[in-house]
Amino acid sequence: MAKESFVEQIADIEKDFPQWYTDVVLKTGLVDYGPVKGTMVIRPYGYAIWENIQTEMDARFKATGHKNAYFPLLIPMSYFTKEAEHVEGFAPEVAVVTHAGGEELSEPLAIRPTSETIIGSMYSKWIQSYRDLPVLINQWANVMRWEKTTRPFLRTSEFLWQEGHTAHATEDEAMEETMKMLSVYKEFAENVLAIPVICGRKTEKEKFAGAVATFGMEAMMKDGKSLQSGTTHYLGQNFAKAFDIKFLDKDGVQKHAYTSSWGTSTRMIGALIMAHGDSRGLVLPPKVAPCQVVIVPIAAKKGGVMEACAEIKAKLEKDGVRVIFDETDNSPGWKFNEWEMKGVPLRIELGPRDLEAGKALIFRRDTLEKTEVQLENIGQEIQALLNTVQKDMLEAARKRRDEKIVYANDLKGILKGVEGGNFVKAGWCGCRECEDKVKTETAATARVFAEGETSETCAVCGKKSKHTVIFARAY
């Protein structure tokens, strides 16, 4: 009995979204809390999603000419002070090693919160001539930022990420790289995570500490809040000057390089959960689902059902589908609940009568629809359906989001918009005071500048608008 009521253990998504999130991440086995406050254990089901993300992303990085490398975890504290804005942004969040090997260290060492400084120090050794440029390196690593309030995937003291760090001979090339990686992120978010994103520039207040300009991609969660899912930074010569990254150019002149950096993290798993999940739990897009298809036998003791299920499993595996055949003793109803909660995109149900009729039922997790398929075509049907689900999930998310983008001409309009769970587009004069006022009055922040759009006047002060900004409450 307890087992049949599995799903009811998840809080109501409509009534208590934060509790629903916590229930889902813990009860589907994605994560657990680590013993140190603010840390998470990524359990096999969660880590398998991360592995699929890594595989898809890494292929995109390599296709755009990047190579992976690994830089040390520990950074001398003095490195942070070399870039003034950078130290201000990161020093307060740093975890510090003061003792090692039984002795006090002569200089305290920071656990990397991000690696611009240590990578900058190495690039200054490796880059001598224009022939050494561009340097296009990515790192998959753990990083640490000591946060007061933490939530699994969204904000944890340690998280996993990738950080790209590139150096170029010219401003144009570095800026081109910054924008190229933003488009790589966007294509990835949409075609792999099935999450539509809005890309654009960040305000001075919201930009990366030490960057000239930061660009971000923002995804709408089901509660209408925004989740920053990736950022790229044009660093100009800031870090090149701080770490002396210089090269002899073709014209015989010593110049500082131009650098960029860009990152995405396990936060994206949080985006997946909150962009697609529903009252039954997770809804995972096929491309990142650890299990794409689950096979559930019905009244299985009769007439070769188990054998037929095993055959389907073998066939699908041969086609490269990630499939589980649930052979446990649990009831079909319990299995349905469990795998729905875990967000498996497709379920095949097969009973003796189906088998006799040469067909099976397929349940789609995203639309909750059931269709009948002929067993002889099941391989092609599953492949086609996985592609359809992947595409449909993006379109459904886009539709949901687009219905929740509204316009506002004044502060009251912004407040009403975000209280209704919307992204609000509004004009902004560009001054910090107006940006802060939106935050204070509405708890919304400027997410990114909207592309190709301009409002006439600032929604806060009424002066001439400089940018149209997406305002939203954010994770």
Added chain:
Amino acid sequence: MAKESFVEQIADIEKDFPQWYTDVVLKTGLVDYGPVKGTMVIRPYGYAIWENIQTEMDARFKATGHKNAYFPLLIPMSYFTKEAEHVEGFAPEVAVVTHAGGEELSEPLAIRPTSETIIGSMYSKWIQSYRDLPVLINQWANVMRWEKTTRPFLRTSEFLWQEGHTAHATEDEAMEETMKMLSVYKEFAENVLAIPVICGRKTEKEKFAGAVATFGMEAMMKDGKSLQSGTTHYLGQNFAKAFDIKFLDKDGVQKHAYTSSWGTSTRMIGALIMAHGDSRGLVLPPKVAPCQVVIVPIAAKKGGVMEACAEIKAKLEKDGVRVIFDETDNSPGWKFNEWEMKGVPLRIELGPRDLEAGKALIFRRDTLEKTEVQLENIGQEIQALLNTVQKDMLEAARKRRDEKIVYANDLKGILKGVEGGNFVKAGWCGCRECEDKVKTETAATARVFAEGETSETCAVCGKKSKHTVIFARAY
């Protein structure tokens, strides 16, 4: 001119092996020193080897039923004290975080030197019933051990590794897992790294701190020293008792689980270098070589050579070969030197006369032999040669090693053997005093018990021998 003498920058492998090693790792772009003493930066060429190692190993772990997960970097110091031997072994090498987020921590946190303790604490939460067993988890991660003397790949304060951690209902199952993973490591070392290894049990002195029994695989380097390349540990109930990993067994009785752990690291890259390298530099086996084939055009300005090289490159890439077409302006001689130093298994040389005759020269890095192949068959020829090189490298290494395994009946014999750069097999009574005496007198340590062999008497004290042991000087 300077460029032509590239290779001479590497120290003579016969005269100064340690300097040769340092020159090779730095000058081929595998690593660089990090800013903090004892740390290394794994540069793209070195990291690409690690990626190939990871891919091959991870497939083997998954094929044997293991799943990946990720546990936190920081471990409360108090966890180490829960297992008495473990804290003694690891506490002296630990790096400690005392401050974070601008405040002093209430309890200092260790950066993981290995994760038995934190994983044990999670397993005690996750394991309740025999139905939850076995738990078969692997983690790819960075770890830190503060060492006094460090060398890139061989011993660095931070390194990358994988650590498997499993829990079982019975002693037999845990021991079976321990031995299974040792055989997975051995198969990997031989068939992927082309390094023959001797597997066996470690002495009490050499075993993992906290284990009941440790098993290791030892590889012979070209200087006759041994490099421990992987270990598996049967942990009995030591960690289960320390961390309260208990389950309700089928018979209704609460029992402690039996656990195992096993690890290999970036150290294996050091083994690759020193097991295969020669006077010209690296010699990489095809399965882990970042570049398997380099194409060098000769007198390239004439008659379509560049186009033909580009065609060969495209063809090989289509076959899944990792190939570089060296189109730079450097002389062929300089290119030969550079790619030989970098250990690329095969080189294709193509000049106008070769092209006219419909053939190309192929140079094998491992044997330094050149063979002529017909251009029309070059795809198959390269595939076949890569397989041959992979196999021959293992056999050559095995032959070198087997010629340097000698027997000794007394301490003088052990000393003579290890001074001659050999592994020495000798009888051992099993007592710590005799083991220590070998170390003091010969600088050799007991590497592993030799399989299926017994000597009559202990080479040190002359009493009855308990095990035949491989003694060697070791990294």
